[in-house]
Amino acid sequence: MPPYKLAIIGYGKIAQDQHLLAIQSSGVFELAAVTSGHAKTIPGVEKVFSKDAQMYAEAPEVACVAICSAPAKRFDAARRALLAGKHVLLEKPPAATLGEARALVNLAQSHGLTLFGAWHARANPAVVEAAARLKGEQVATLSVTWKEDVRKWHPGQEWVWDAGGFGVFDPGINALSIVTAILPAEVFVRTAKLSIPSNRQSPIAVELGFGSEPPGDILTAIFDWRQTGPQTWNIEIQTRSGRTLLLTEGGAKLEVDGQTVKTAPSREYPDLYARFAELLAKGASDADLRPLELVADAFMCGERQQVEPFSF
Ligand code: NAP
Secondary structure, three states, X not given: OOOEEEEEEOOOHHHHHHHHHHHHOOOOEEEXXXXXXXXXXXXXXXXXXXXXXXXXHHOOOOOEEEEOOOHHHHHHHXXXXXXXXXXXXXXXXXOOOHHHHHHHHHHHHHOOOOEEEOOHHHHOHHHHHHHHHHOOOOEEEEEEEEEOEHHHHOOOOHHHHOOOOOOOHHHHHHHHHHHHHHOOOEEEEEEEEEEEEOOOOOOOEEEEEEEEEOOOOEEEEEEEOEOOOOOEEEEEEEEOXXXXXXXXXXXXXXXXXXXXXXXXXXXXXXXHHHHHHHHHHHOOOEOOOHHHHHHHHHHHHOEEEEEOOOOO
């Protein structure tokens, strides 16, 4: 019964920027412990462990975990949590590969545990509104522009450049999580161009061409980490009925035919925890792998071009 005692696994930027406050203000979850490879003490947190196995042994009251580590570590941490009988919230992306993600879905199901693959960008009210307005429509064009400064948004994060680190797909998958949530058609990758710095494994920029069923005319996405100054997180959709929907600010604001119809302060993480609580109460899971599938397909069919080396 609530409050659910929850542990954070992986104490990096997102755990500190968003999860802590969302948990503390949830009224449903209580932060019982944190597991971190580098943080030895955390103000206000009594139980800090360096290994999750130690936490499961010494803090048996922990009923669920939020895994906020880098994606490469996500599968092993989630598997250990499920085998320890804990419900799991996964930060996005749900795993480093589709195979890992599917294995976690099956493991959670076979143990009767909740697995929540969180897509924070989907929690915006404007995204929900866009999905409602596109219901029954046919999409003619889709143009995703997701450009930001990697030095501002991922300062010093070397893991994003490793194989399995996602590169610019780390923010780009947020756009894909919105696209797959709001489009009334199934989208899939037809073409991809990956620009990879000569000293790195993962792309700094990506251009995608999508197909859809039913077919659209021109469906594209551009992700770029080389933008300096303000970021651009926009999705523009034209429907066959002549409507133009423009989502900006990462999904926080929706304009239809030039008129703002929804804009709300970001409640992404409080809403994610509310959804997690709902799933726990129902004994259900929610792990939509479509955004990860699009990224995997882009790597599978993408042309690679080498670009100038990158360093922070
Ligand atoms: P991050 O800050 O690089 O943290 C990733 C991991 O690195 C942490 O879990 C932590 O693990 C370790 N770490 C962090 N700071 C460290 C330090 N000073 N010294 C040594 N190790 C350190 O990455 P993140 O931005 O939190 O991203 C984690 C996941 O959240 C990613 O999948 C990302 O896509 C997602 N996410 C991020 C954002 C964002 O705005 N940053 C937004 C939404 C989702 P230990 O505690 O175990 O050492």
